[in-house]
Amino acid sequence: MKSFRKELTFKTPHRRDYLNITPDVQKALLESGIKEGLCLVNAMHITASVYINDDESGLIADFDDWLENLAPHEPISQYRHNGAEDNADGHLKRQVMGREVVVAVSNGKLDFGPWEQIFYGEFDGRRSKRVLVKIIGE
């Protein structure tokens, strides 16, 4: 069994951003040399998500509105977590979108359906944060 580990770093311009990181994960898979196995991609920070969905700008705007409605950023005082911090909503939004994805690796490729794309969902951005790619297989 082979294993491979790589960190990706992202610093987004806004508090909330949605980045298609599929090319970064594909590059990591190529570097790993693994042909058959499983690829874990997870946010290493707890106000961010890694998820799989469509790369369509209207949908991304819909996700952002919907998450803001489910767990609003303001008023900041509504959350007990917000003393020195103001990011409680980011912790909640990340649970809806998820921490991680596990993707099958088949024939050296991410084994995807036609529209699957891996996204980094940032809910407390404007600073450098990391994503872990861990691949095991042969």
Add this chain to the structure above:
Amino acid sequence: MKSFRKELTFKTPHRRDYLNITPDVQKALLESGIKEGLCLVNAMHITASVYINDDESGLIADFDDWLENLAPHEPISQYRHNGAEDNADGHLKRQVMGREVVVAVSNGKLDFGPWEQIFYGEFDGRRSKRVLVKIIGE
């Protein structure tokens, strides 16, 4: 290390449906011959979910009402994703229920608690869609 891959195809009669696919996954595991490892089951389409919960008809109706309340299908015009399409709500519902499950394989069986059942949650049905089963182990 052994690896095994199988696609399952489902075409549901309604826009939203919830299918217990545990027997299909058990069959795939048997075909794989793998006794110890991990089994990934994921929707290959982005308006569908694979999740684990109870096979009880009242609960399934509760899930459907709850998801429709969290991310209503209508009015269609409330979502920017809905130009040529009308399935934005399905993309949102799928994030609540999740894309995938990872199940332990122990002694050649899906290593489940007493009530765990694997479901395919369809949120934009009435056409053929695929689920991927990928198993690695020995």
Add this chain to the structure above:
Amino acid sequence: MKSFRKELTFKTPHRRDYLNITPDVQKALLESGIKEGLCLVNAMHITASVYINDDESGLIADFDDWLENLAPHEPISQYRHNGAEDNADGHLKRQVMGREVVVAVSNGKLDFGPWEQIFYGEFDGRRSKRVLVKIIGE
């Protein structure tokens, strides 16, 4: 490839509780002797979650309020699942928080970002329930 399996058992004092189980998972990893691989941690019961987020008491209270707002326990009669049972809300809350986490194992350790902690989220407690730890690797 090595594989390791361990069950953890928890009995929480309240209907809803949030336990940091990171030390239990670290102990299991040590017992496994696995240095590189993947570690699956999943609730074996369907009204409970395993998730990764911050161990901060204000945030845990925020999670509890937020989940109770998204899927209220009462009135019990609002859910069709609640005939002989009263835990439909627990099945819904668990979908928001998730069934499982998959954590990378690197250099014999849980490969975590700075604040990641593994929690057992209980939504129908006051009885013994199990969590499965399955680790594969080398």
